Amino acid sequence: MSGTRTKLWTIVLAAGGSSRLGRPKQFIRWRGRTLLARTLTIAEQVTPGRIIVVVGASRARSRAVVRRFAPHALVVANSQWRDGMSGSLERGLAILPASARAALLLTVDQPLITARHLDRLIAMWSRRPNFAAAASYASRIGVPAILTRRIWRATRHGSGDVGARNILRRNADRVTKVELPAAAIDVDTPSDLARIAN
Numbered sequence: 001m002s003g004t005r006t007k008l009w010t011i012v013l014a015a016g017g018s019s020r021l022g023r024p025k026q027f028i029r030w031r032g033r034t035l036l037a038r039t040l041t042i043a044e045q046v047t048p049g050r051i052i053v054v055v056g057a058s059r060a061r062s063r064a065v066v067r068r069f070a071p072h073a074l075v076v077a078n079s080q081w082r083d084g085m086s087g088s089l090e091r092g093l094a095i096l097p098a099s100a101r102a103a104l105l106l107t108v109d110q111p112l113i114t115a116r117h118l119d120r121l122i123a124m125w126s127r128r129p130n131f132a133a134a135a136s137y138a139s140r141i142g143v144p145a146i147l148t149r150r151i152w153r154a155t156r157h158g159s160g161d162v163g164a165r166n167i168l169r170r171n172a173d174r175v176t177k178v179e180l181p182a183a184a185i186d187v188d189t190p191s192d193l194a195r196i197a198n
Contacts (some may be wrong), residue, residue: 004126007101008050008146010043011092012036012073014108015056015081024058025109025187026065030196035108035187036062040069043106045115046122052095054088056081089164093152101129102148105164110143111196112182118144124178134168135180141168144183150174 014026014036026036033041043051051073055062059077066073076095078088089105096103102125104118117135125133125146134145142165151171168175187193 004101004129005047005122006050007099008047008104008122008125009096009100009102010047010051010104010106011089011096012039012043012051012053012106012108013085013088013092014039014062015054015059015078015088016085017057017081024061026058026062028187028193030111034065035111036065037069038111039106039108040066040073042113042115042118043073043104044070046118047104050100052076052092054078054092056088093147100149102132102146103152105143105145105147107143107186109187110183110185111187112185113144113180114182117180117182121146121178121180124176128176131174131176132168132171133176133178134164135183136177137179137181137184141165141172141175141177142183144180 027034049072051070053066053073053075055075056078063075066075074095076091078091080087093103121133121144130148132147132151134141145164145168151167187196
């Protein structure tokens with residue numbers, strides 16, 4: 001494992017209440033596992049022992065899943081989870097250790113993303129570790145994404161449910177884009193859920 005990769009941590013953003021879906025997406029079962037369990041499993045594969053999970057809605061249930069699938073993960077609660085993803089992102093970044101050089105951002109609602117996809121993203125970031133790296137899909141960039149320390153301060157300007165996408169756009173000249181069509185599939189609505197069920 002390269003020295004650069006050992007300084008990479010994963011932040012799993014799992015605080016939302018899934019209002020459009022009507023039930024917490026973290027606990028939707030897909031191919032035998034909940035989406036949260038699946039995300040934690042791939043996080044352990046790419047950054048073993050270096051995981052932060054931000055919880056909010058259904059936090060007790062989320063913590064139980066974390067204890068089972070990523071027992072060494074740091075868990076932080078976002079009590080303002082109703083205000084959107086940017087607050088969860090700030091909470092996760094705030095507790096990264098000083099040794100962390102960058103943060104891999106994952107959400108629980110991209111079921112087609114695998115550890116192999118993340119390995120590719122990390123490999124591209126490792127070539128230019130002073131740049132962020134982000135999945136490119138459907139003519140946009142977004143998560144999974146790796147944010148460097150240099151642009152973390154940009155999260156202070158975020159609000160609501162904007163997450164990392166606006167940060168990446170504002171720093172587009174310092175982002176390595178990695179084609180990941182699988183990232184285009186996310187679960188936000190019942191119709192999204194029906195689509196991945198087939």
